[in-house]
Amino acid sequence: MxxxxxxxxxxxxxxxxxxxxxxxxxxxxxxxxxxxQLKMSLQAQYNKYENDPATELPVNFSNLDEIRYKKVRVLGKYLPQYQILVDNQFDGERPGYYVLTPLAIDGSENIILINRGWIEASENHDQIPEVNVPLSSQSVEGYIWLPSHKFYSLEKKTSAKEWNKVWQNMDLNLYRELVPKKVLPFILKMSPNNEGGFERHWVRPDDRxxxxxxxxxxxxxxxxxxxxxxxxxxxxxxxxxxxxxxxxxxx
The missing domain is CATH 1.20.58 (Methane Monooxygenase Hydroxylase; Chain G, domain 1)
Structure with missing residues (x-):
């Protein structure tokens, strides 16, 4: 010009x-x-533990960011009465749920919530799928995952006697309030080769x-x-x- x-x-x-x-x-x-930039930072931490073998569950949980994506192994028994299905989870274009089952850790009063993977929803979405829960002692390996707290939730604060099996979001704080046991402040995503789970195609932090x-x-x-x-x-x-x-x- x-x-x-x-x-x-x-x-x-x-x-x-x-x-x-x-x-x-x-x-x-x-x-x-x-x-x-945040996803790059998370991916760097994921890479830090990616090739490490699974270890015992950490004792100190004061810095959760430090143990994010760390591979751990826990022993215990599932508590099927507090299992939840997290709705609106997709595998491609197929709608479904994540199955999250709490595990009572052997030798401890703590329980840890295990994401056992994805299951497909019924054609009639009002029909809640029946999910098998192993009742024998389990050895579960996976990596520590910290769920997001940035969502708007309409979950009702019902009592444990009126347990809501289907949740719209994984509100871990609400879950810890409702379950009358000491729930650890993170979730374990079950390894794909671990028995007792469902479809597990975990998304890497650097996705998108x-x-x-x-x-x-x-x-x-x-x-x-x-x-x-x-x-x-x-x-x-x-x-x-x-x-x-x-x-x-x-x-």
Missing amino acids: NFKNKYFNSTIKATLITLIFAITCMKLGSWQLNKA IQTHLSYGYQWYGFAIASILIYMYLGFKKKNITKGNSKRTTTK
């Missing part, structure tokens, strides 16, 4: 609209890039990182494009007539 014979002139309304749009796009871009990066750059691109369009439309061409010092503009 040749600025020699042009000057800038724009309305306050156009300036405010462009400014608000550009700032909004930049915030959305930063949000997506921050999500990608490229998608977040693409969205982030796209939002930044929208912000830059809006500013360039604003500037392009704001510059007016000078029209100076000979013998007349008055400046006019072309529309």
Whole structure:
């Protein structure tokens, strides 16, 4: 663009609209890039424990982030009366549930919630699947997983006597309130080769990182494009007539 014979002139309304749009796009871009950065950090921690053998359950739970994705092995018996099915879980396009069963740990008063994997939902979604629970002593291996607390939940705070088998979200804090036992503050995702589970195609932490990066750059691109369009439309061409010092503009 040749600025020699042009000057800038724009309305306050156009300036405010462009400014608000550009700032909004930049915030959305930063949000997506921050999500990608978080997943990269989680993947680095996942890689740290990926090839390690399963160990005994840690004794100190003061820093849960430090033991996230750590592989552990626990022995105990399942408590089927407190089993839950987490709804709205998909395997491809197939709807289903995650089966989470608490395990009473041998030699301890603690119980740990085991994610035993995915099962397909019935065609009639009101029909709750019957899920088999082994009653003998179990040896379970898996990795420690910290569920998100960032969701809006409509779960009812029912008593243990009115146990709700199907949950819309895995609200671990609510679960710990309802179960009259000491529930550990994390979940164990059962290893794919462990017996007693269902379909287990656990998603890696770095899943969709490229998608977040693409969205982030796209939002930044929208912000830059809006500013360039604003500037392009704001510059007016000078029209100076000979013998007349008055400046006019072309529309």
